[in-house]
Amino acid sequence: MPSTEMNETGQREPDHSLDPSDWNQFREAAHRMLDDVISHIETVRSRPVWQSPSPASRSMFDRPLPFGSRELEDVLGDVRTHILPFATGNLHPMFMGWVHGAGTPIGMVAEMVAGGLNLNCGGRDHIGLQVERQIVQWMSKALGYPTGSSGLFVTGSSMANFLAVTIARTAALGVSVRKTGLHDVGGRLVAYASKEAHGCIDQAMELSGIGSANLRTIAVDAAGRMRTDALQAAISQDRADGAFPFLVVGTAGTVNTGAIDPLDDIAEISTGEGLWFHVDGAIGALAALSDALRALFAGIEKSASVALDFHKWGHVPYDAGFLLVRDVDAHRRAFEQPAAYLQRADRGLAAGDVWPCDLGPDLSRGFRALKTWMTIETFGSDRIGRSIARTCELARHLARRLDGHPLFEIKAPTALNIVCFGIPGLSSEEIRSLVLDVQEGGLAAPTWTVLNGELVVRCAILNHRMTFADVDIFIDVLVDALAGRGTS
Ligand SMILES: *Cc1c(COP(=O)(O)O)cnc(C)c1O
Numbered sequence: 001m002p003s004t005e006m007n008e009t010g011q012r013e014p015d016h017s018l019d020p021s022d023w024n025q026f027r028e029a030a031h032r033m034l035d036d037v038i039s040h041i042e043t044v045r046s047r048p049v050w051q052s053p054s055p056a057s058r059s060m061f062d063r064p065l066p067f068g069s070r071e072l073e074d075v076l077g078d079v080r081t082h083i084l085p086f087a088t089g090n091l092h093p094m095f096m097g098w099v100h101g102a103g104t105p106i107g108m109v110a111e112m113v114a115g116g117l118n119l120n121c122g123g124r125d126h127i128g129l130q131v132e133r134q135i136v137q138w139m140s141k142a143l144g145y146p147t148g149s150s151g152l153f154v155t156g157s158s159m160a161n162f163l164a165v166t167i168a169r170t171a172a173l174g175v176s177v178r179k180t181g182l183h184d185v186g187g188r189l190v191a192y193a194s195k196e197a198h199g200c201i202d203q204a205m206e207l208s209g210i211g212s213a214n215l216r217t218i219a220v221d222a223a224g225r226m227r228t229d230a231l232q233a234a235i236s237q238d239r240a241d242g243a244f245p246f247l248v249v250g251t252a253g254t255v256n257t258g259a260i261d262p263l264d265d266i267a268e269i270s271t272g273e274g275l276w277f278h279v280d281g282a283i284g285a286l287a288a289l290s291d292a293l294r295a296l297f298a299g300i301e302k303s304a305s306v307a308l309d310f311h312k313w314g315h316v317p318y319d320a321g322f323l324l325v326r327d328v329d330a331h332r333r334a335f336e337q338p339a340a341y342l343q344r345a346d347r348g349l350a351a352g353d354v355w356p357c358d359l360g361p362d363l364s365r366g367f368r369a370l371k372t373w374m375t376i377e378t379f380g381s382d383r384i385g386r387s388i389a390r391t392c393e394l395a396r397h398l399a400r401r402l403d404g405h406p407l408f409e410i411k412a413p414t415a416l417n418i419v420c421f422g423i424p425g426l427s428s429e430e431i432r433s434l435v436l437d438v439q440e441g442g443l444a445a446p447t448w449t450v451l452n453g454e455l456v457v458r459c460a461i462l463n464h465r466m467t468f469a470d471v472d473i474f475i476d477v478l479v480d481a482l483a484g485r486g487t488s
Contacts, residue, residue: 020072029073034112040084041091041105044465048442050089057082093465094444094474099255099283099312102463106378107317110371121153121365123342123355132356132369138376139308139324142288143281144301150328152359153368156321157282158200160307163323163334163360165191165204165247167305168276170334171327172246178334182209187244192216192234194226194261196254198280223413224259226250228269235273247276252297252306253284256449256458258395258416260284264299271302281308282321284416290385293392296415304330313388313417313462316372323360332358387464391417395461398471405475407482411456420449420456423482428455434481443477 020026060082090100119128136151154160170177173185182189189210193201195217202212216238219230235245248270250261263279270277279285279300285308287293288300300306304327310320325331336358344350357363376384395417402408402421412420423431432448435457439445449458459474 026072029076033076033079036080036084037108038105041103041108044091045093047085047092048089049092049094049445050439051086051442052440053082053086057086089445090463091465092445093463093467093470094477095463096459096461096474097439097445097447099309099460100462101309101311101313101315101318102465103317104315104375104379104464107315107371107375110374111317113374114367114370117367119367121367121369122357122363123352124349125351126349128367128369129352129356131367131373135322135369135372135376136324138381139322142381143285143306143324144288145306145324145326148328150325150331150354150359152323152325152331152356153365153372154321154323154360154362155319156311157198157280157307157309158203158321160282160321160323161198161200161249161278161280162204162207164249164278164305164307164325165201165208165210167325167331167334168247168278169208169210171276171330172244175333185244187242188214190214190216190238190243190245191247191249192218192231192245192275193249193280194218194220194251194254196220196224196226196256196259197249197251198255198282201249201280220259223415224254224257226261226266228262228265231266232269235269235275245273245275247278249278249280250299250303251284252279252281252300253287253416255283256418256451257412257420258283258414258418258460259412260296260415262299263297264302267299267302270304276305277303279303279306281306283309283312286310286313286384287388287416289381290389292389293385293416310368310372310375313391314372314375314384315387315462315464316368316375320368320372322372325359328354335360388417391461391463391466394466394468394471395419395459397468398459398461398474401471401475407479411451411454417461419459419461420451421459422454422456430485431455431457434478434485437484438477438481441477441481444474446474 060078089095091102119126121128121132132153139151140149191205191214193215202215205212205215216234218234219227221227238245248266250263250266252260252263267277284297285306287297305323305325308322310316310322311318332354344352356365395414398419399410399414403410407423409422409424411422432455435446435448446457446459448455
């Protein structure tokens, strides 16, 4: 029964709130939906990895703005019919595209709780900020940063890397650059990253106004790691040319092959040159949770900032990017702004010194910390670390199987969880088309990349649901697909 209230003249008027008119009916519909999504995750193996959205489902989302209301049950029916079957595919153990986390049912519950509470984590004094600070503490400890380091949830590492470039720029030029811009800096700012660095570093240079032409591309060794002799030479050359080096970006797990730059050597060069050392740890930083892998990232603890993604190897539901910054003052100097409506107080809702809105451009922010906290709290760092290490074992198994197979040829060392391979006798176009055939077949989802000008099949193994048997099945899927083309 719709609830009613009295207006000033004592007449009953309809409830204008957006709450359910029948809470029990709502409760039932919501519980059914929750059950359906749990079943969806539980039975993910029984469905295609991916399928293209049907024309009917695409056109479902090409309709005019609805004027009237519908029953929730009806809308949830559309979710079941038109959304559930056509998801990205990254829940499935055979999804190996790009660098996608698989999610967990726990993350889903956390999203539901966070949505229900609807915290605004831009600032103010409430528990959401404390949960976020807990993650900052945990990651500081895990990555060997000092107590009191600063951190912030953002959408993803693209954003975290952009914030890091902005912080490094402000640290190099002083806070006045925020007002004056880059006109009067009296020199060309230059940053350094390897040839294998992610494209978002270029973009961060563009967005920060420094320009991607001022990102020096440093050569890599045969294993895809930054060559520090080339880095040192480039810095010296730029100084000789009167430029103003300010930042080195090391990559802890490149997107193409998972290569890890020599972070310790880069730290030494950066310190010697007085440059900000930022690590793009989008893929690799969480390997700090693994006893088996931690040593590969030695030197990360000497960096000035790290970008990482809980939504990749941490399997926190999208999105959960994160930036860790050693020097909280450098961090807030880049972003904080005086605004009357954001004034702090020594008590009440406006209490607190540093708010997240002082540490990045977002003012209104969701509660990403909750799904991250619940994931880590439930599994513990040991189990997450072991699941990360296990995906590297699966990748090595895949590489070994491919290496011993006459139809395939490994194209890059498997440093972590990414395997790149070629198919001798097939052109780039044929390999691309084979990968697309496999994706459309629904049994597995690899992708491709280009290494040294050559198109190769790329498998990034992150999924905690994948098994050694799945790897073997994947080889069969590839062989069958090749046979299907009459090329094997
Ligand atoms: C994924 C990735 C990024 C971008 O992170 P998003 O979370 O997708 O924004 C940056 N660098 C590397 C090495 C990555 O793998």
